[in-house]
């Protein structure tokens with residue numbers, strides 16, 4: 001990386017606990033900073049809103065790292081060859097295969113089933129006074145939905161939740177990473193073999209068919225696709241629901257406002273996406289040629305990380321960005337990214353969150369934290385911004 005414009009910030013363990021104060025400090029100095037990521041890798045961190053939006057749509061920023069040609073039979077290839085890591089034309093080919101299943105119209109058809117899953121979970125937690133809202137509600141809801149949609153047995157969720165947590169973590173050893181990544185690949189491969197033997201009315205069976213009927217999907221692309229949908233489908237919405245509820249609990253005025261007027265829920269979901277940032281960073285991008293972004297001169301092949309949570313709290317785009325304001329116009333937030341990799345699951349995530357927040361508001365008249373705010377722990381990941389647990393006391397609505 002170019003020494004002349006390099007101010008290095010080392011992102012350490014405290015970054016996971018509070019990325020916002022690091023971002024605000026960097027943002028006040030420049031929109032793009034040279035940093036050392038928690039794993040020790042140097043990268044350019046984009047924190048300014050305008051620069052982040054432009055970077056996400058810039059074709060010179062590519063997903064494939066320079067010189068990255070993993071052995072096609074390796075675990076890396078099996079987890080890596082998905083749309084989020086692909087550039088055109090592969091990206092479009094892969095996205096087109098599943099696009100239809102995730103449109104707003106198709107997803108809307110899932111409303112009754114998502115509502116019934118939500119009701120079941122609310123019934124369960126209603127019998128308790130103190131609960132970990134993350135483990136007992138925010139996590140099981142999206143994972144059940146994505147498992148049913150894909151045709152993955154919900155009963156296996158604890159296994160792949162553990163493997164997936166390792167894969168997105170920044171603090172595990174290479175040995176642990178490899179062990180869990182291998183377990184995940186084996187699990188998905190076996191599942192696909194089951195679908196081949198006994199196809200069902202689910203997305204995995206449809207993908208197996210697409211793979212077997214033509215040459216549009218290679219076997220490791222198929223495994224990667226399933227991996228991406230499973231991980232993206234449950235590592236993210238859980239944090240919108242849990243961190244969103246935390247934001248409401250800590251902002252009783254806004255919580256009351258939503259209680260008083262439930263029709264605000266659609267706008268509230270958008271503001272909670274902007275404010276709570278379930279995904280902290282977009283995934284790595286690499287420059288295909290030297291580029292200048294926000295005054296930083298970035299050489300060819302260098303890694304660029306767009307801090308979505310920083311852009312969503314850039315005061316030049318959102319006034320008083322650290323204030324939760326359910327009435328504000330949050331449109332243009334970058335929580336789902338921007339450009340060709342814009343989140344495929346955005347309609348599903350929005351619907352799940354709307355049903356989850358509405359259900360919680362209807363069922364419980366009050367919700368309070370049972371631990372101090374300072375003792376809440378955030379997961380050690382630069383990608384995911386999510387709580388380890390959300391201990392709350394619930395009081396039923398009258």
Ligand code: HEM
Nearest residue numbers: 083084232233236237240282283336337341343344345349
């Ligand atoms: C609140 C919940 C969610 C958030 C905040 C979120 C956020 C994001 C972001 C920021 C990206 C782009 C990353 C980048 O450009 O590097 C993305 C891509 C993606 N998301 Fe989501 N996501 C959510 C839920 C979901 C769900 C429920 C699914 C369902 C399967 C999903 C599937 C995907 C896929 C497949 C991509 C890759 C799209 C592509 O490369 O074209 N996401 N998501």
